[in-house]
Amino acid sequence: MPHPKRRMSKTRTAKRRTHYKAVSATTTLCPQCSNAKLSHTACTSCGYYNGRQVITVDL
Numbered sequence: 001m002p003h004p005k006r007r008m009s010k011t012r013t014a015k016r017r018t019h020y021k022a023v024s025a026t027t028t029l030c031p032q033c034s035n036a037k038l039s040h041t042a043c044t045s046c047g048y049y050n051g052r053q054v055i056t057v058d059l
């Protein structure tokens with residue numbers, strides 16, 4: 001199997017990883033209660049997804 005001949009330095013690894021950054025999660029407005037919610041996820045404030053109640057939320 002091919003193998004790296006030299007250990008990659010911490011600096012070189014860090015320099016490569018400067019292009020990596022965290023992306024914020026996409027949020028949309030809930031059509032039921034118009035709070036911000038994660039897309040493709042049941043709303044955490046009213047429990048609705050795709051026009052129906054799918055989870056019960058403690059109020």
Ligand SMILES: [Zn+2]
Nearest residue numbers: 030033043046
């Ligand atoms: Zn909602």
